[in-house]
Amino acid sequence: xxxxxxxxxxxxxxxxxxxxxxxxxxxLKEELKDSEISQNVKVVESGCFGFxxxxxxxxxxxxxxxxxxxxxxxxxxIVEEHILKxxxxxxxxxxxxxxxxxxxxxxxxGFYKKQIRIxxxxxxxxxxENIGEYVAREGYEALGKALFELEPADIIKTVKDSGMRGRxxxxxxxxxxxxxxxxxxxxxxxxxxxxxxxxxxAFMDRSILEGDPHSVLEAMAICGFAVGADEGLIYxxxxxxxxxxxxxxxxxxxxxxxxxxxxxxxxxxxFNISLKYGAGAFVCGEETALIHSMExxxxxxxxxxxxxxxxxxxxxxxxxxxxxxxxxxxAIINKGAEWYASVGTxxxxxxxxxxxxxxxxxxxxxxxxxxxxxxxxxxxxxGGIKDGKKFKAVQTGGPSGGCLTEKHLxxxxxxxxxxxxxxxxxxxxxxxxxxxxxxxxMAKFYLEFTVEESCGKCAPCRxxxxxxxxxxxxxxxxxxxxxxLDLLRIQGGVIKDTSLCGLGQTSPNPILSTLxxxxxxxxxxxxxxxxxxxxxxxxxxYVIIEDECVGCTACARVCPTGxxxxxKKEVHFITQDLCIKCGACMDKCNFESIELIA
Amino acid sequence: xxxxxxxxxLQKQHQLRIKEICQGFGGEHxxxxxxxxxxQGYFGYLPAxxxxxxxxxxxxxxxxxxxxxxxxxxxxxKPKGRFPxxxxxxxxxxxxxxxxxxxxxxxxxxxxxxxxxxxxxxSISTLRCVGACGLAPVVMVGDKTYGHxxxxxxxxxxxxxxxxx
Numbered sequence: 001x002x003x004x005x006x007x008x009x010x011x012x013x014x015x016x017x018x019x020x021x022x023x024x025x026x027x028l029k030e031e032l033k034d035s036e037i038s039q040n041v042k043v044v045e046s047g048c049f050g051f052x053x054x055x056x057x058x059x060x061x062x063x064x065x066x067x068x069x070x071x072x073x074x075x076x077x078i079v080e081e082h083i084l085k086x087x088x089x090x091x092x093x094x095x096x097x098x099x100x101x102x103x104x105x106x107x108x109x110g111f112y113k114k115q116i117r118i119x120x121x122x123x124x125x126x127x128x129e130n131i132g133e134y135v136a137r138e139g140y141e142a143l144g145k146a147l148f149e150l151e152p153a154d155i156i157k158t159v160k161d162s163g164m165r166g167r168x169x170x171x172x173x174x175x176x177x178x179x180x181x182x183x184x185x186x187x188x189x190x191x192x193x194x195x196x197x198x199x200x201x202a203f204m205d206r207s208i209l210e211g212d213p214h215s216v217l218e219a220m221a222i223c224g225f226a227v228g229a230d231e232g233l234i235y236x237x238x239x240x241x242x243x244x245x246x247x248x249x250x251x252x253x254x255x256x257x258x259x260x261x262x263x264x265x266x267x268x269x270x271f272n273i274s275l276k277y278g279a280g281a282f283v284c285g286e287e288t289a290l291i292h293s294m295e296x297x298x299x300x301x302x303x304x305x306x307x308x309x310x311x312x313x314x315x316x317x318x319x320x321x322x323x324x325x326x327x328x329x330x331a332i333i334n335k336g337a338e339w340y341a342s343v344g345t346x347x348x349x350x351x352x353x354x355x356x357x358x359x360x361x362x363x364x365x366x367x368x369x370x371x372x373x374x375x376x377x378x379x380x381x382x383g384g385i386k387d388g389k390k391f392k393a394v395q396t397g398g399p400s401g402g403c404l405t406e407k408h409l410x411x412x413x414x415x416x417x418x419x420x421x422x423x424x425x426x427x428x429x430x431x432x433x434x435x436x437x438x439x440x441x442m443a444k445f446y447l448e449f450t451v452e453e454s455c456g457k458c459a460p461c462r463x464x465x466x467x468x469x470x471x472x473x474x475x476x477x478x479x480x481x482x483x484x485l486d487l488l489r490i491q492g493g494v495i496k497d498t499s500l501c502g503l504g505q506t507s508p509n510p511i512l513s514t515l516x517x518x519x520x521x522x523x524x525x526x527x528x529x530x531x532x533x534x535x536x537x538x539x540x541x542y543v544i545i546e547d548e549c550v551g552c553t554a555c556a557r558v559c560p561t562g563x564x565x566x567x568k569k570e571v572h573f574i575t576q577d578l579c580i581k582c583g584a585c586m587d588k589c590n591f592e593s594i595e596l597i598a
Numbered sequence: 599x600x601x602x603x604x605x606x607x608l609q610k611q612h613q614l615r616i617k618e619i620c621q622g623f624g625g626e627h628x629x630x631x632x633x634x635x636x637x638q639g640y641f642g643y644l645p646a647x648x649x650x651x652x653x654x655x656x657x658x659x660x661x662x663x664x665x666x667x668x669x670x671x672x673x674x675x676k677p678k679g680r681f682p683x684x685x686x687x688x689x690x691x692x693x694x695x696x697x698x699x700x701x702x703x704x705x706x707x708x709x710x711x712x713x714x715x716x717x718x719x720x721s722i723s724t725l726r727c728v729g730a731c732g733l734a735p736v737v738m739v740g741d742k743t744y745g746h747x748x749x750x751x752x753x754x755x756x757x758x759x760x761x762x763x
Contacts, residue, residue, distance in 0.1 A: 015730040018743035052732030201689030203729035238635060238672055239725070277635055279670030282726075296630035298669040314628075357690030357731040364732060395689070431689045445692055449726070455669070560705055582701060587750065 006041045006083060007061040009124065010070075013048035013210050014203075014242050020072055021045075021056035027075035028058075032083070041083055044133075047211015049124035050365040051111055054094065059124070064105035067092040097361060097383060111381055116343065117367045118351045119167075119327040123211030128246050131253040134214040140259045142333035146222045147267040150333075155226040156182060159329070161337035163349030168194055168285065168322030169400065169426045170502070171348070171415040177319060180309035181227040184317035189229035191220050192313065192320040194290055195236040195243070198282035199398035200449065202429030204353040205323035207365050209236070209243040212327065213250035217260060217273060219329035224271045227319050232273040235290055239280065247275060282399070282453035285427075286501045287312075287320040289455065300457045301501035322427070324353055344370035348414035358395075358431040359386045368413075375409040378432055389434040393517070397426030399446045399453075400506030402513025403439060422513040424506070438535035439518040440525055444472045446510040454503065461504030464495040468508065476536045480526040489515060534598040537581040541597045546571050548593030555585035555594065608647050615640060616648065620655035627658055630666055634673055643677045679714045679721035681759045684738040688727030691735040695748070699735055700724060702749040706756055719759070 010016075010025045025045050032038045049057045054068035060082060067078065070092055081087045093102045094109060103109050117123075126133035134140070146155055160175030181189060193216055197205040209216065220232040236244055251273055254260035262270045276294045283289045284299040291313050293299035312318025328350060332340045341349045348370040354377065357363050361383030368377060374394060378384070385391050393403040402423035404411075411417050415425050433442065447469045456462045468491050474480050492508030499505045515522060524530045531539040544555075544564075551569040563579040566572030574585070586594040608616075619636045623629035633652060638644050644667055653660035667673045683703060687696045700711060703722050707715055714721040730736050733745025737755065744755060 014728070015732050018728075018730045018733060018736070018745060052730070055732055198726070200687070200692075200726040201731060203727065203731065206729050239728070277632060278672075279631055279635065280672035281670050293631065294628070296626070296628040296666070298665055355731065357734065358693045363690070363734070398689070429689065431693060433693060437693060442693075445689070452671075582705070583698075584749075 004040055004042045005062075008041065008043045008078070008083070009046045009049075009059040009061065010043065011047075011049050011055055011057045011124065012045035012128075013052075013055075013207055014240075015048070015052040016056040017242065019056050021070075023072045024056055024058070024070060024075060027072045028079065031075050031079040035079065035084060037084070044127045045129075046126060047123040047128050048120075048207040048365055049106075050115075050120070050207075050367075051109075051362065052365065053361065053363040057124075058092075059106060064107060066094055066103070066106040066109065068094045110383065111362050111364070111366075114372065114376055114381055115367050116351050116369050118331050118340075118343075119215075119324050119353050120208060120211065120365070120367050121331065122215060123207060123365075126212065128211055128213055129249050131214060131250070131257060134212070138330075138334055139214055140218055142330035143218050143221050143259060144265060146225055146333055147265060147269055152182060152226045152228065155222060155333065158333060158337045159226075162332045162340040163337075163344070163347075164325070164328060164332065164340065165348060165415060166322060167324035167328075167352065167427070169397070169424070171425060174321060174325055177309060177321070178223060178227055180307065181229070181317050181319040184310050186317050188231075188314075188316045189224075189227060190313045190316060190318040191224045191227065191229045191232045192287075192290070192294070192308075192318055193220055193232070193234040193326055194285065194287065194320055194322045195234055195240075196278045196284045196290060197237060197240075197323075197427065198280075198285050198453075199427050199429045201357045201431050202355045202398060202427050204355050204365060204428045206240050206243050208323050208327050208353070209240070210246055213243075213247050214254065215327045215330055216247075216323055217250055217254050219326035220273060221260060221264065221271045222329055222333060223319060223321070223326070225269055227317075229317075229319065230270045230272070232271060233276050233294060233313070234273065235276045235278055235284070235294055237280070238277045244275065244277075251275075281455070282449070283455045283501070283503050286503060289501070290320065291318060298455070300455045301503075303500065324428070345412060345414045345417075347416055352413070352425065352428060354428045354430045356382050356430050356432070359389065359434040359437070360384070360432040361386055370414045371412040373410050373412055374404065377413070377430070378409070382432065385432065385434050389436065391432070392435050392437060393433045393439065393442075395423075395431040395433065395442070395510070396429070397424040397506075397509070398429045399449050400424060400502065400509055401426045401429075402509045403433070403442065403517060404513070405517045422516060423509070436533050436535070438476075438531050438533035439514045439521050440472065440476055440531070441533075441535045443511045443514045444469065444476055447472060447507070450503065450507040454507075458498075458500040458504060460495045460498040461500070461507065464491060464499075465504070465507055467491055468495070468511065472511070475522065475525050476531075476538070478525070478529045478536070478538045482523075482526055485515070485522055485526065531598055534596065539598065540581050541576065542574055542579060542581065542583070542586060543595050543597060544572050544574055545593045545595055548591055550591055550593075552590070554588045554590065558584045558588045560584065608651055612641070612648075613651055616651045617655055620652060625656045627656060630656070630658070630663065631670070634663075634667060638673060643674050645675055676712075677714065677718070678723070679719050681720050681739050681762075683720055683722050684725045684728075685722070686726070686728050686730075686734070686736040686738070687724040688731070688734075690727070690731035694734040696735040698749050699737060699747055699752065702752040703737075703756075706752055720756075 058067040164174040165171040289299040289301040308318040549571045556564040
């Protein structure tokens with residue numbers, strides 16, 4: 001057998017694939033084919049490395065060289081220079097934006113230094129379509145240990161002792177949930193993996209499923225053994241074609257080697273896993289709604305109790321956990337509860353995966369210990385704000401969360417701290433905003449989402465959110481009054497208190513938190529008809545600076561509504577009533593003679 | 599494709615295809631969403647006639663089928679264009695200017711979100727997060743992803759498809 005002494009890992013996640021990483025991998029293989037050492041080098045399409053901002057990523061092992069923004073045409077140079085001659089391709093190395101230094105290996109990058117990877121331990125290290133690589137990194141060892149060395153009660157105790165809390169958003173203790181399902185008596189039970197990641201701007205679960213599908217399958221089987229279930233279902237968004245494909249491959253491989261299916265590893269325990277597809281409904285992230293959707297119905301939530309642990313899928317006890325929660329389980333079983341509990345804060349153990357996005361330099365996927373501060377995440381790992389702008393806010397928890405400001409930057413992130421400052425952990429979306437973002441518009445953006453996604457079953461959420469949105473629109477259109485601001489608070493409070501499920505109970509959070517933290521901005525919109533970020537169109541005015549205009553007619557020609565008039569070589573004029581504020585004239589003007597007044 | 603013949607009846611071959619799909623899922627009510635996915639995959643959309651046929655095949659009132667179709671945003675009752683344009687309006691894309699792209703596509707094509715151009719070539723829809731947040735704002739035309747799109751690139755993107763017949 002030939003010895004493979006070099007690995008070229010290319011990112012095969014959705015983000016990098018969108019930038020031709022698949023062609024890149026093929027090109028690398030092609031280039032290697034002709035060289036004499038092709039037997040010793042292996043090209044692997046791995047899962048997400050997390051550093052999506054500078055994708056596609058190529059990492060070369062064993063020396064950990066980290067190439068960024070690699071294009072298919074760079075394949076030749078990488079093979080010729082790095083692989084054959086051992087010289088790093090400097091122009092593809094990452095350059096630290098602050099020190100301007102070239103960084104030749106991932107371990108010394110600020111982005112990776114503070115991360116601890118448990119749930120994403122294999123993402124970017126293994127070929128997700130090859131079960132052998134998962135097994136080589138302790139894969140399915142935890143399942144073996146669970147089946148042959150532990151009793152179901154021991155497993156539940158380990159998960160309880162680890163202090164693990166559900167990563168889907170609610171933060172319910174996982175071990176306790178398992179215990180409830182285990183205690184429910186029934187001839188049939190189910191284990192469900194919630195992979196209906198609907199929070200816009202969050203892609204943690206997708207990256208785990210794409211990069212390390214076996215960790216979820218293994219955990220589901222362990223859970224099945226612990227709670228007494230023999231069937232597992234993964235409820236996944238149909239919008240995740242790559243994750244679906246990789247899961248299908250993983251299930252097939254796991255069945256072939258006998259770690260999923262009947263009589264697993266000869267233990268007599270049966271556990272089969274199949275996929276169920278979602279069809280684009282945010283509310284299906286709520287577990288009762290998810291179960292109804294799996295039954296082929298409209299995904300409307302129902303009152304709890306009964307909890308799914310008592311009566312879930314087809315009225316049978318059902319344990320529902322999120323992808324990230326499951327991905328942690330094999331590591332907990334392998335390394336023990338104490339090890340896991342040693343990471344994190346007093347009441348939130350372990351790590352959390354966040355999807356960093358928005359106006360930040362290093363957009364990507366990160367995993368940090370609970371208790372890391374927002375400042376560390378945004379400035380040390382995230383590399384600070386894009387284009388040298390000023391940090392304004394960070395939104396956590398998606399449409400259910402809130403906007404946090406400068407004064408919250410040093411708060412250690414955990415479930416309880418975030419709740420205490422008016423936001424929530426949510427599933428892990430973290431969107432950074434800068435001075436150009438209008439907080440009223442941001443609140444409106446989230447509310448538009450909620451209104452669209454409200455299932456319509458209960459009145460507070462269906463009607464209340466619509467009224468809230470109307471009030472917000474009134475404010476951003478420049479017709480708001482100070483009474484409207486009070487109304488927002490009252491309406492928001494009622495919706496929170498009276499909605500049926502988590503969607504409605506949290507939907508006013510983006511408004512309430514921006515009212516608390518950016519009160520001045522709301523008042524400006526109402527009293528001065530001013531949007532300081534220049535985002536609320538009705539408050540903007542494009543005007544032509546008479547002294548600068550040369551009458552070239554470029555703006556009049558590009559104006560889609562004919563709002564600009566004027567003869568050639570004469571000063572032009574914008575009719576404000578016709579202007580739709582698209583900004584096309586300003587982009588087109590070569591003489592900087594159009595001004596935007598906020 | 600036109601799947602309906604005169605008198606609003608489905609063509610025979612399409613009826614048979616729906617029957618096959620339903621049988622493939624054992625005609626189970628709990629498989630309705632999977633059946634709808636398969637039918638939409640085949641027809642491109644789910645007009646009333648298709649829903650009626652599914653209801654007949656799995657013995658479910660068509661009102662219930664309709665209830666499910668309209669509940670989920672993935673299902674559509676209108677045919678999409680040959681080059682469906684999907685603009686990501688997830689948070690990451692929104693803060694990097696996705697709303698301006700929506701305006702620009704609407705203006706260039708003269709249709710609103712959810713509509714299809716008269717020649718059946720383009721349709722515009724918005725979607726929430728394709729997961730390529732590093733490339734925000736993102737636009738998809740069919741399966742092709744365009745990253746870091748700015749309003750002044752919209753014309754160029756459309757041009758690629760306009761010349762295709």
